[in-house]
Amino acid sequence: xxxxxxxxxxxxxxxxxxAPHPGGATLDDxxxxxxxxxxxxxxxxxxxxxxxxxxxxxxxxxxxELGYVPNGAARAxxxxxxDAIALVVPETQTRLFSEPYFSDVxxxxxxxxxxxxxxxxxxxxxNEGERRRLTAYLRSHRVDGVILVSVHRDDPLPTLLExxxxxxxxxxxxxxxxxxxxxAGDNHGGARTAVQHLxxxxxxxxxxxxxxxxxxxxxxRLAGYRDALQRAGQAxxxxxxxxxxxTEEGGGTAMRALLRRAPDIDAVFCASDVMAAGALQxxxxxxxxxxxxxxxVGFDDSIIARHTTPALTSVRQxxxxxxxxxxxxLLDQVAEPKRPxxxxxxxxxxxxxxxxxxxxxxAAKS
Amino acid sequence: xxxxxxxxxxxxxxxxxxAPHPGGATLDDxxxxxxxxxxxxxxxxxxxxxxxxxxxxxxxxxxxELGYVPNGAARAxxxxxxDAIALVVPETQTRLFSEPYFSDVxxxxxxxxxxxxxxxxxxxxxNEGERRRLTAYLRSHRVDGVILVSVHRDDPLPTLLExxxxxxxxxxxxxxxxxxxxxAGDNHGGARTAVQHLxxxxxxxxxxxxxxxxxxxxxxRLAGYRDALQRAGQAxxxxxxxxxxxTEEGGGTAMRALLRRAPDIDAVFCASDVMAAGALQxxxxxxxxxxxxxxxVGFDDSIIARHTTPALTSVRQxxxxxxxxxxxxLLDQVAEPKRPxxxxxxxxxxxxxxxxxxxxxxAAKS
DNA sequence: GCTCATTCTGGAAGCGCTCCCATGAATTTG
DNA sequence: CAAATTCATGGGAGCGCTTCCAGAATGAGC
Numbered sequence: 045x046x047x048x049x050x051x052x053x054x055x056x057x058x059x060x061x062x063a064p065h066p067g068g069a070t071l072d073d074x075x076x077x078x079x080x081x082x083x084x085x086x087x088x089x090x091x092x093x094x095x096x097x098x099x100x101x102x103x104x105x106x107x108x109e110l111g112y113v114p115n116g117a118a119r120a121x122x123x124x125x126x127d128a129i130a131l132v133v134p135e136t137q138t139r140l141f142s143e144p145y146f147s148d149v150x151x152x153x154x155x156x157x158x159x160x161x162x163x164x165x166x167x168x169x170x171n172e173g174e175r176r177r178l179t180a181y182l183r184s185h186r187v188d189g190v191i192l193v194s195v196h197r198d199d200p201l202p203t204l205l206e207x208x209x210x211x212x213x214x215x216x217x218x219x220x221x222x223x224x225x226x227x228a229g230d231n232h233g234g235a236r237t238a239v240q241h242l243x244x245x246x247x248x249x250x251x252x253x254x255x256x257x258x259x260x261x262x263x264x265r266l267a268g269y270r271d272a273l274q275r276a277g278q279a280x281x282x283x284x285x286x287x288x289x290x291t292e293e294g295g296g297t298a299m300r301a302l303l304r305r306a307p308d309i310d311a312v313f314c315a316s317d318v319m320a321a322g323a324l325q326x327x328x329x330x331x332x333x334x335x336x337x338x339x340x341v342g343f344d345d346s347i348i349a350r351h352t353t354p355a356l357t358s359v360r361q362x363x364x365x366x367x368x369x370x371x372x373x374l375l376d377q378v379a380e381p382k383r384p385x386x387x388x389x390x391x392x393x394x395x396x397x398x399x400x401x402x403x404x405x406x407a408a409k410s
Numbered sequence: 411x412x413x414x415x416x417x418x419x420x421x422x423x424x425x426x427x428x429a430p431h432p433g434g435a436t437l438d439d440x441x442x443x444x445x446x447x448x449x450x451x452x453x454x455x456x457x458x459x460x461x462x463x464x465x466x467x468x469x470x471x472x473x474x475e476l477g478y479v480p481n482g483a484a485r486a487x488x489x490x491x492x493d494a495i496a497l498v499v500p501e502t503q504t505r506l507f508s509e510p511y512f513s514d515v516x517x518x519x520x521x522x523x524x525x526x527x528x529x530x531x532x533x534x535x536x537n538e539g540e541r542r543r544l545t546a547y548l549r550s551h552r553v554d555g556v557i558l559v560s561v562h563r564d565d566p567l568p569t570l571l572e573x574x575x576x577x578x579x580x581x582x583x584x585x586x587x588x589x590x591x592x593x594a595g596d597n598h599g600g601a602r603t604a605v606q607h608l609x610x611x612x613x614x615x616x617x618x619x620x621x622x623x624x625x626x627x628x629x630x631r632l633a634g635y636r637d638a639l640q641r642a643g644q645a646x647x648x649x650x651x652x653x654x655x656x657t658e659e660g661g662g663t664a665m666r667a668l669l670r671r672a673p674d675i676d677a678v679f680c681a682s683d684v685m686a687a688g689a690l691q692x693x694x695x696x697x698x699x700x701x702x703x704x705x706x707v708g709f710d711d712s713i714i715a716r717h718t719t720p721a722l723t724s725v726r727q728x729x730x731x732x733x734x735x736x737x738x739x740l741l742d743q744v745a746e747p748k749r750p751x752x753x754x755x756x757x758x759x760x761x762x763x764x765x766x767x768x769x770x771x772x773a774a775k776s
Numbered sequence: 777g778c779t780c781a782t783t784c785t786g787g788a789a790g791c792g793c794t795c796c797c798a799t800g801a802a803t804t805t806g
Numbered sequence: 807c808a809a810a811t812t813c814a815t816g817g818g819a820g821c822g823c824t825t826c827c828a829g830a831a832t833g834a835g836c
Contacts (some may be wrong), residue, residue, distance in 0.1 A: 068549065068550070068551060068823060070821095070823085071822065071823065071824095072822080072823095080785075080786085080789095081785065081786040081787075082786085082822090082823085082824095083785075083786060083787080083788095083825075083826095084784080084785055084786070085822080086823070086824060086825085087784095087785090087824090087825095090824085094783070094785090095782065095784075095785090096783085096784060096785090099784080099785080111549065112551070113546055113549050113550035114822085114823075115487070115550070115551070115821085115822050115823070116483075116486075116550060116552045117482075117483045117484075117486035117487040117492065117552075117821085117822080117823090118483075118487050118791090118821070118823040118824090119822080119823055119824075120482075120483035120791095120823095121481070121483040121484050121487050121791050121792065121793085121821090121822080121823070121824095122790080122791045122792095122822085122823050122824045122825080123791085123823080123824060123825090124791080126483065130532075131532075135517065146513075147512070147513065150532070150534075151501065151534060154532065154533075154534040155534075155536070158533075158534070158540050159542060161543070163531055163533075163547075163552075164531065164532050164533070165494075165529055165530065165531055165532070166497075166516070166520065166530050166531070166532040167520075167524075167530070168516075168517060168520040168521075168524070169528075170521070174524050177524060177527070180479055181479075181529075183433060183434065183477065183479050184434065184479035184480070184481070186482045186483075186529075231656070264675060321717055321825035345711060347714055348713055348714060348717045351687055351714045351717045351718050352717050352719070353718075353719035434794060435792095436791095436793085437792065437793065438792080438793095446815080446816085447815065447816040447817075448792090448793080448794095448816085448817095449794080449795075449815075449816060449817075449818090450797085450814080450815060450816070451817090452793070452794060453794095453795095453814090456794085460813070460814060460815090461814070461815090462813090462814060462815090465815080480792085480793075481791085481792050481793070483791085483792080483793090484791070484792035484793040484821090484822095485792080485793055485794075486792090486793095486820065487791090487792080487793070487794095487797090487821050487823085488793050488794045488795080488820080488821045489793080489821085490821080547789095599794060613819080735778085777836105778825105778835105778836090779834100779835085779836090780833105780834085780835085780836105781832105781833085781834080781835095782831100782832080782833075783830105783831080783832070783833090783835090784830085784831075784832090785828100785829085785830075785831090786827105786828095786829085786830095787826105787827090787828090787829100788825100788827090789817105789824105789825090789826085789827100790821105790823100790825095790826105790828090791823085791824090792819100792821105793821085794819105794820095794821090795818100795819095795820095795831095796818090796819085796820105797816105797817090797818090797819100797820100798815105798816095798817085798818105798830105799814105799815085799816085799817095800813105800814095800815085801812105801813085801814085801815095801818105802811105802812080802813080802814095803810100803811080803812070803813090803828100804810080804811070804812085805809085805810075805811085806807105806809085806810095806836095
């Protein structure tokens, strides 16, 4: 007995023989029961190869009997590995987090993290105070690695992490020349495919509602849009481009602006489903039929895409797979810090629904 | 200097004078710089009152200069407080997690946890393996408290936690006699209000699509439905009740079953928006107009409620507030373990939209 | 049978921190 | 002015674990 400091005399307490002390068994208890030294027990528990079969078996039996679970703090203290990674989500926009994108990324990340027997810390950053707190936290080496979701161009966090040497993977990149590891969906290709789909359906005046241009996703999707037009021999004009903010309201406003500026448009590619939902509403209010008068394509294939009337044609990203890839990259980097950065772009897929069918004539079912 | 092994010479780096060694400054460094003993520095850092103003100031200066951040593992090891709480989400149903309910609960929890300067661990449990892993984890005393979201009646986890003496708060209760602390929305009252709204709108054949009855939420909402009918003097019949599974598909199936069994229904209260969306689809396919022929009310006021056509009347829970309350209860319990359990039921609110307007005549805008 | 290489093993040194305890200074009191 | 009290302080003992190191045990080689 080690911790019990209270009484040593032959106390009358007939406490149960198990559970030697409150906090659970320690490695010393295991070693004692197995009849080996603590160091040997440690090796056995951690699967070192320099342990005889006999010793290992004895230790395993003791572990099982005592229900021993290593104390994470002690282990972290000495090995300076925490077996935890942080997932940082800036939640500045309302309910950004509730977008299935985040949930699915988290879900994918969680799978891999659990499989590696590590822990996932979720850190939501809503304001300056929480941001400062996060900075201090990251400096305190309490996690082995960091995943950053939804990074803005000028976000100082990635730079900080780079300086600290903390293994980091971004969900999406900051710009075209991203120095950190990242995983993203093929935004450019997805957007291009979407617009090509519209072109293929005979649309000739195709506008776009872009996201805020300080986000690389938005820029890339816009570039994909332009690329598709260019490839089709249509010079992209700026008055068919409206920059918005990824919100439903913003989508509506942008749509009205487009209709005012170019009343003859017959298709709109929206850089997100949420904006598309707003645009749809605006189109309806303006008396345009979707898809007969104006075809509409969104991006993300989020829940609402399936629930609008007509349902939205949208670009789906393999979001959960993105999450898993992120986690795998990060875990690799944690295990082997000097390994070169890696970037991964995963293919997207166009999901065709009624808001933009494959040909102009097919009617949408109300 | 202790850990710094790389170089000691006056490097040309103009980086801040701090960071004496890679892992960050230790309390010993702080103490040395402040000219006090480590124990004094510790007291100063932790805000003990038994420190002279002078010493405190010196320590604070040193902390600032060195950019000192306490090592969490070391602190946890000795004080056996981890400053972390776990949020456990069983994600057995697909994308259950993507329901705004979870996101908002998490968001609320996160706020309070951050304000208390603690960490939030997110643990998704998808299968038996992850469940076993969680059990081992909880036994290892690596978190100060646990939040359990979406508990089923016979979930063994709450019992385990109760045995371990780990402070625990549930989001929702297991049954009517819940022994643990919990916070939930007023499911009974919400359901009752929803049905009363339908009655008030002149509906006379009101059916319900319930959730799986091994979940207390589902039972409670069903009870609320029955309560409303009873109060209105209508004896609730079982052939107007269809039990489903909280999925969209399930909602559709249930709706078709109801229509077959009772073609004359003129309203349906669905225990979730997702099921309501499925029901809506089914109604439309069956040629019923919503709300003219059949009024529809959902529950949760999730994103899709606003995006279906017609938009869904739905019961909103103060989800973020639920999250905050959960965190507060838990943090209280962590600080004061013997404090009695507390249960909290937060009021809900009916959001009226086109799928079930306040009176029978008002037309829904397509 | 004895030496040398090859495993295994136990002892011991910390990781960075908190907190108990004894010391000595400062303060109060008879 | 000495004795009693208070209070900040530094020393030191761990918390439970990993890991280095040296020594014991085993096996191989001549």
